[in-house]
Amino acid sequence: MKLRRLFVACAVVLAGIALQSCCCGGSQISGENYEFKDGMIVFDEPERAPGQESMLAFAADPIPVVRVGFIGLGGRGPGAVQRFTHIEGVEIKGLCDIEPDRVEKSQGILEKAGMPRAEGYTGREGYKALCEREDVDLIYICTDWVNHVPIALYAMEHGKHVAIEVPAATSVEECWQLVDTSERTRRHCMMLENCCYDFFELTALNMAQHNLFGEVLHVEGAYIHNLADFWDVYYDNWRLDYNQKHRGDVYATHGLGPVCQVLNIHRGNRMNYLVCMDTKSVVGLECAQKKMGSTEFANGDHTHTLIRTELGQTIEIQHNVYTPRPYNRLYQITGSKGFANKYPISGLTFAPGQLSADVHPDAPNTNAHGFMPKELYDATMEYYKHPIHREIEEKARQVGGHGGMDFVLDFRLFYCLQNGLPLDQDVYDAAEWSCIGELSATSANHNSMPVKFPDFTRGDWNKIQGYKHAVKE
């Protein structure tokens, strides 16, 4: 036992020396945009430039009829065009894709809905003319990942609000570009994280906001989706190509977004640092060998990221788009008084006395050794249904889009724009949830070393207390 302690003590001293030499070391151990400090990798945090102002709680003037330009009409975009035809106070002014036939297909959606055809834009730079139009308020971007930021910046520079598919950005540098441009131009920059609006997630958020879980201590989220049947669908093979070149959790936002809202990230809390560990690539490499002739594949088959927050909670995020296993976004909340889990089995557990008899006569007598019985689960889910779902669940399920959550997302975007309210996801959410890609890759590349989160709010993370959806008075 004594020997073991001696060994551990030596290891700690040696690690300290190694770390010290690391911290004072030369250029070989610093990245271009980060340094080693206090045992962590710390990315540069540029100061706010004169003329920029925080976008926290930003609300633009109400836009009673929102005029929209769509860019990117592949697998995802046309579904959004279709959903928009079911929302009042929306005019689709422009449709843009590299490929003319994709634009034409979406014109067909408008025609079928009895709406006027929009102006069509094609080619790789066709988006510029659409962003330059005077009669467009919002640019909705559904292109592949690397095109999100260049288009969003161009749109904001031309006075447009932007909504960007997930992840909004692919690097820390791109995240800062979104933040800085949004702050300077005073335009909304929202990432379209639809999973925040799914039925279990929004109900569980409502429960958390009613303190049902006690103090939330640990949360989990994931994107585990076997894409074997989908790789061929992406335009020009962009997705496999991106993953072949990039390590880390390149698609973290579906798992991270909903749990960040539970933890009030940058509304009184913040993500302090992460560590990431991944497996080697077996299935990804096999696939890239066949499709691209690759001999290497940077993205691990299964990637884990652990995050610690300012308030002492942990977040676990996983990514696996390769191996044969059922779809899973985990979505789990562990609190001092309760527990919620969505995948693979949706269930709730509460300490006795945590639920009131108003929910169900048996509710106060829950035991915390297993999930509550179905009848009680159903009653609790109904009782805590989020007001947003109470308002539009039926229509959302009819219109659809991942079972309805996509429609809820679009509905909220237009509700907030039309009523001049802050949007549900601000530019700091977009940056915080998207930067995981580069931060996790950097950790994995340094033997899972901790990486500090950049504070995209530049010190304002504690100014607002608690996440909330804006509602008109």
Ligand SMILES: NC(=O)c1ccc[n+]([C@@H]2O[C@H](COP(=O)([O-])OP(=O)(O)OC[C@H]3O[C@@H](n4cnc5c(N)ncnc54)[C@H](O)[C@@H]3O)[C@@H](O)[C@H]2O)c1
């Ligand atoms: N939130 C979700 O549930 C969800 C689901 C699927 C995809 N997505 C996201 O949607 C985005 C698009 O994914 P997809 O599956 O539709 O990919 P896709 O390859 O099917 O479509 C991308 C489209 O963008 C177009 N495009 C690329 N660059 C362009 C440019 N400069 N100008 C105009 N058009 C351009 C391509 O021609 C293509 O039609 C990605 O960010 C993806 O992560 C989100």
